[in-house]
Amino acid sequence: MFFKNRITRFNYLKMVSNTEENYLKAIFKISEKETAPASTNAISTEMHTSAASVSDMIKRLAEKDLVLYEKWKGVTLTKEGKKIATNLIRKHRLWEVFLVDKLNFSWDEIHPIAEELEHIKSTKLVQHLDEFLGFPKFDPHGDPIPDEHGNFTFRKQVQLSEFKKGKGIIIGVDEHSTQFLQYLDRLSLTLGTSIEIIEVIDYDGSVRININDNKEQIISNKVAKNLFVKPI
């Protein structure tokens, strides 16, 4: 194959498959929670593949300078790898906004579709989509949408389970399963809902709350742990 210029050749060599993108995203997500390098096992759990497959893939990614890898010592993303991962997350979350805001999907059914849409390659498409959506900073689950440079908007948020007293507004969820999100709908615990803590029950960590100043409700510790709240 012949290349007219260095840039084309460079891009060709850096060509990344959908699968490789997914691995990079998995490593990024693991690195968000842990400071240590991502372990083979952690990646294999996230990707639902065998540890052997992960070892294989890690080598390919290291070969392409997308991760730093030393045998037995786990893996970290390079600048280039991180860029691909955050861009994938950016696309995923923008498409989720599109599905909810424009196509009237509900927040519990969008994730698997965005999982496909995130791999569409055109950068112009992403820019136009971003503009069409009004440059949203958060997705329908309250997760921040990185900008084109990979910078996330931070905001102070607390797990409801750690929120001992006072009022707050639900601004995010830490679990994205359909089951959990539909249960939240049933409890009217959607994003933007205001919550007041009435009582934290010592016995099991359940929380008695007042929703939108008009309905009292007890929610389990597990639910409380998966809700992010902004104190007001």
Add this chain to the structure above:
Amino acid sequence: MFFKNRITRFNYLKMVSNTEENYLKAIFKISEKETAPASTNAISTEMHTSAASVSDMIKRLAEKDLVLYEKWKGVTLTKEGKKIATNLIRKHRLWEVFLVDKLNFSWDEIHPIAEELEHIKSTKLVQHLDEFLGFPKFDPHGDPIPDEHGNFTFRKQVQLSEFKKGKGIIIGVDEHSTQFLQYLDRLSLTLGTSIEIIEVIDYDGSVRININDNKEQIISNKVAKNLFVKPI
């Protein structure tokens, strides 16, 4: 692998890859122009793959009952294969409408993006997209968008090169290359433009036309062949 019910098992067996979808679409397109079964060579040209690869793939598609195939005799789509192909075309053209109408792309840059988007699987997504776009019947190139049953809207159209006298409106193009479409933009020959034939030049089949009743222009026979016109 264990299946709880017949339907799941059925769908699993009928699982079709992106590549298989692309082959089915190629066969469909060939069959639109020719009544005879699609030849291996025709498919290999359309798919930019070797004839050997096509022979291989054809066997797999026949195994899945998506095409009828007899060695040396070419291939035709089964009902099931045709359904997959038309659905793919439906998705492709709906996404093209989305890109132009909602994201302000121009008609010459949308095809390769739609080539990726057409493989997104959710049928609910297609329904919602269709509704969001106002149930369009034609895409930005004037090609008909099949409905969910695979039925195309037909309309009478003539190649401009066959249109000897009188007035008409441009309603479609037979070539979708960026180069051709950008050239049409330069000539102001976009969809909806009215055209009057002034003269057909015997020597090389060029056509002298009047565009929107205000500009005379000579266009080559090659351009005229690739423009579809509705007489008025």
Add this chain to the structure above:
DNA sequence: AAATATTTTTAGGTTAGTCTAAAAATAAAT
């Protein structure tokens, strides 16, 4: 410190989708 358990890597194999080269069948030309 040894024994045991866990994690990670290697070895070897599979499938989808591609290729080139060569053989077989069909079509066209003499």
Add this chain to the structure above:
DNA sequence: ATTTATTTTTAGACTAACCTAAAAATATTT
């Protein structure tokens, strides 16, 4: 009717992405 050209199929090989089973390294218990 032969010969020649074209088309199609087969044979054999390659890569990406997966797998299981076994070996090697590291971590945890006793």
